Amino acid sequence: MASDQPIGVVELRIPAQAEYLQLVRSVVGAAVSCQPSVPPDRVTDLRLAVSEAATNAIEAHGESLVNDRVTMRCHLTGSQVILEITDQGGGFDPQSVPDLPEVEDVKRLQHESGMGLSLMRHLTDETTVQVGESGTVIRLKINFE
Template sequence: MVVCMSSTGTPWTFRREIPSDTSIGSELVAGLLDAMTDRDWPPADLFRTQLAYEEAIVNAIRHGNQCDPDKTVLVEMTCEAERLLIRITDQGDGFDPASVPDPRDEDRLETPGGRGVLLIHEIMSEVAYNDVGNQITMVKIKGDDPEIED
């Protein structure tokens, strides 16, 4: 189901189940960016939202579903004048976000993994996971410009 409303006073809503294919997942963000542009979101918010979305969709497909072609990912997005929500649910076993080591730790600087989760938390206004760990909900507030830590 895809619901797209043109009036900027009305929320833009999108919901689609996709196969475990990163190219399909990456294409979906274009509609959200258009909706944000129509609602006069600042360019920095568009950039950060796209970056967080890309990290989350790739994590769901690669790590959650293990690129299994028999599994799908549910993508839900809503854009309002001042707030947007992205929810991505995979069919994997989930994970414990608290168990992801901080990639900024001295002994992890050259170890891959964990940077996407950190990045999402740094650039979105709110991030939450379901109890299983196979669903991420990200919220961005227009103009919320969190400072990225060094």
């Protein structure tokens, strides 16, 4: 069984610009791939989920006219990865996000936006959203053994 002992933390602070999304995906993929017990398909899931979270954070900064950086922290242990994406945007009510059809359901194609949170939940073992006055933290967790 894998250890829960911390291996390390990778932190990345990016300008709130879409041009930096590839960097976020690359850094997360490289950091998580350093742990040989993480299956490649889980690395792919995590890269997509963090891309969705970072996109939402960048959009939140744009909507709130915030000129600050988006922070991504990747906490790695021998049995899990926890990613935290933090923004200083206006926040949102996670309960107001409508339930969408299952990912495999063809009705899903009728939705052009609003799928990010649902997709993050589908791709990770745990997705939490913490909204406060100073912004939002999205926490993505993937377990592996």
